[in-house]
Amino acid sequence: DSEVIGPAEIKKMVPFLDVSESARYPILGALYHPPGGTIRHDAVVWGYARAADALGVHVHQxxxxxxxxxxxxxxxxxxxxxxxxxxxxxxxxxxxxxTLVAEMAGVRLPIQTFPLQAAVTEPVRAFLHPVVVSGTLHVYVSQTDRGELVFGASVDPFASYSTRGSLEFAEGLAGHVLQLMPALSKMRLLRQWAGLCDMTPDFSPVMGGTEVAGFYVDVGWGTYGFKAGPVSGEAMAECIATGRTPEIIGAFGLSRFGDGFLVGEKGAAAVGH
Ligand SMILES: Cc1cc2nc3c(=O)[nH]c(=O)nc-3n(C[C@H](O)[C@H](O)[C@H](O)COP(=O)(O)OP(=O)(O)OC[C@H]3O[C@@H](n4cnc5c(N)ncnc54)[C@H](O)[C@@H]3O)c2cc1C
Known part of the structure; x- marks a missing residue:
């Protein structure tokens, strides 16, 4: 569903993007994915919770x-x-x-936790419809239905459980965003935050059973697990209900790290890890 488009078409779609040849990293083309989009993550999670509740699942907050x-x-x-x-x-x-929860069952996971920061600006009138991601500058920009711009980048360079935003991140992010869209230089950041990402050595998730009978994992989604929630949830439900690993998640078992059959997905999140 994706197509490669050139600077003229990019400029038509996102007029604020600097597609000039004098840009530090000139934009020579883009991969345009028309079905792509953004979601309100809190609304989606409440949707899951309500639907599960209606099916008789008890959610213990x-x-x-x-x-x-x-x-x-x-x-x-x-x-x-x-x-x-x-x-x-x-x-x-x-x-x-x-990893902390797995340790409770005596299971070691090859996962490290890294903060991933994001930031939003004050709201402005709608001007940006697609999500813009730069694999060169390692940033993404989108606009919410409230008009705020959402900026994000790659994970912090050190493992940590901190969910605080840092000035270093905000400065780096702003610099990179302004290289893409210099016209945003007067906009102010409203807030920034961090979430915790479970990173595996091959940047792929870990799904399936473990050496402890009855202890299953669906972890290691790192920076791109939100979009994968429905399909991985469905596959894990089947895995648990039938006792068989569905083919779609067969390659993502925990044993791959011992067997040496890694599933390299470093490019999956579009911004560098
Ligand atoms: C800033 C940021 C931007 C992101 N952007 C995207 C994106 O654009 N697209 C995308 O697909 N993904 C994105 N992600 C990644 C995505 O958010 C995660 O991969 C996804 O939310 C993981 O879902 P999950 O259900 O596995 O875990 P989570 O949603 O993290 O849920 C884990 C839950 O476990 C609970 N918990 C932990 N320990 C315990 C315990 N001891 N007892 C009980 N409960 C416990 C936590 O409170 C939490 O509610 C982003 C992440 C961040 C931080």
């Missing part, structure tokens, strides 16, 4: 998993801040915290 009981190589239950739950099945899908 403000409840921390503090331990996982394993006996004889089999999951027996989960300890939480609000009581214990007896269960033979646990799916660990805790992204940036996934």
């Amino acid at each position: 403000q409840t921390e998993v503090t331990g996982i009981d394993v006996a004889g190589g089999q999951v027996r239950g989960v300890r939480t801040s609000r009581g214990d739950i007896s269960t033979p099945i646990v799916l660990n899908c805790t992204a940036g915290w996934s």
